[in-house]
Amino acid sequence: MRIGELSERTGVARRLLRYYEEQGLIVSERCANGYRSYDVRLVDRVLQIRGLLDAGLPTRIIRQILPCLDKPRRIVISEATPDMIALLEAELHRMNRRVECLARNRDAIAEYLEEVRIYARADAA
Structure with missing residues (x-):
């Protein structure tokens, strides 16, 4: 899906989605025309990120704990x-x-x- 659809489905502005990508919180693929393409599973991920930000966590911490929120869980101890x-x-x-x-x-x-x-x-x- 394109960034506009991800924005619409999550209620998160396109600019913030680009910021999340810059911070390594989400990833997109580039189409041949240069447009970003996002996996549909990122809808839940973006909502998780939004919730963690609303709770006051900085993006640098969110980036480190996001793998713990995946299923199956993958905890990166070396960064702790x-x-x-x-x-x-x-x-x-x-x-x-x-x-x-x-x-x-x-x-x-x-x-x-x-x-x-x-x-x-x-x-x-």
Whole structure:
């Protein structure tokens, strides 16, 4: 598929897709006419990348952990420096805090919504 279709299917701008390619996160093939051609399996890969970026991971870390997300998994231990391990531990801790915060907010909104519904039913009666 061409870059426009990949962009449409993932909701990721063409410019970002080119950036992902420059960063080694995705690969394309060049057609005879010079256009990029992307494998359909990259739709899921781009969505994974988008999720990891949204979670705050830098592309240099995403590039290293992407093989771990493939099936079958292929973990590249040789690139796991102490600095990288520390960074991943910090990111994991930050993500866990964020998940806990989101869960608290979700629960608070659900509780508030329930109270609003009770009030609305009592008011309607």
